[in-house]
Amino acid sequence: xxxxxxxxxxxxxxxxxxxxxxxxxxxxxxxxxxxxxxxxxxxxxxxxxxxxxxxxxxxxxxxxxxxxxxxxxxxxxxxxxxxxxxxxxxxxxxxxxxxxxxxxxxxxxxxxxxxxxxxxxxxxxxxxxxxxxxxxxx
Numbered sequence: 462x463x464x465x466x467x468x469x470x471x472x473x474x475x476x477x478x479x480x481x482x483x484x485x486x487x488x489x490x491x492x493x494x495x496x497x498x499x500x501x502x503x504x505x506x507x508x509x510x511x512x513x514x515x516x517x518x519x520x521x522x523x524x525x526x527x528x529x530x531x532x533x534x535x536x537x538x539x540x541x542x543x544x545x546x547x548x549x550x551x552x553x554x555x556x557x558x559x560x561x562x563x564x565x566x567x568x569x570x571x572x573x574x575x576x577x578x579x580x581x582x583x584x585x586x587x588x589x590x591x592x593x594x595x596x597x598x599x
Contacts, residue, residue, distance in 0.1 A: 472514030479554025486558040524587040546582050
C-alpha cells in the first residue's frame with residue numbers, strides 16, 4: 462500500500478508538469494469553460510495522473526509475476542532508480558511538447574529515449590508492450 466501511495470503522489474504532483482508544458486506549447490488544449498483550472502490545467506488532471514501511474518506500475522508487476530514469472534525489474538531495486546525513472550519520464554513528456562513542431566525529430570529523440578529508458582530500468586516484455594502501446598496510441 463505504501464508503494465501505491467508513493468507512486469500516486471509522484472504521478473499527482475510531477476506528471477502534470479508535462480501537461481502544463483503541453484498546454485503552453487499548444488500540444489494540448491482544454492476548453493476554457495470546461496472545468497476548474499489549477500496552474501493552467503483542469504483539476505482532474507492531477508488525480509488522473511496519480512491513478513495512471515499506479516495502474517501502469519501494478520499492471521506491469523502483475524503481468525510479469527503472473528504470466529512471465531519474473532519478479533524484479535531494475536527500476537524496483539532502489540528508490541534512486543524509481544526517482545530516476547520518474548524524472549526520465551518527465552523529461553520525455555516535456556520534450557514531447559517542446560519538439561511537437563518537428564515530428565521526425567520528435568520521433569527520433571523520443572523513440573531513442575524510450576528505448577534507453579526501457580533498457581535502463583525495465584527490460585521486461587510487458588514494459589516493452591506498455592511502451593509500444595504508449596508510443597502508438599498516446
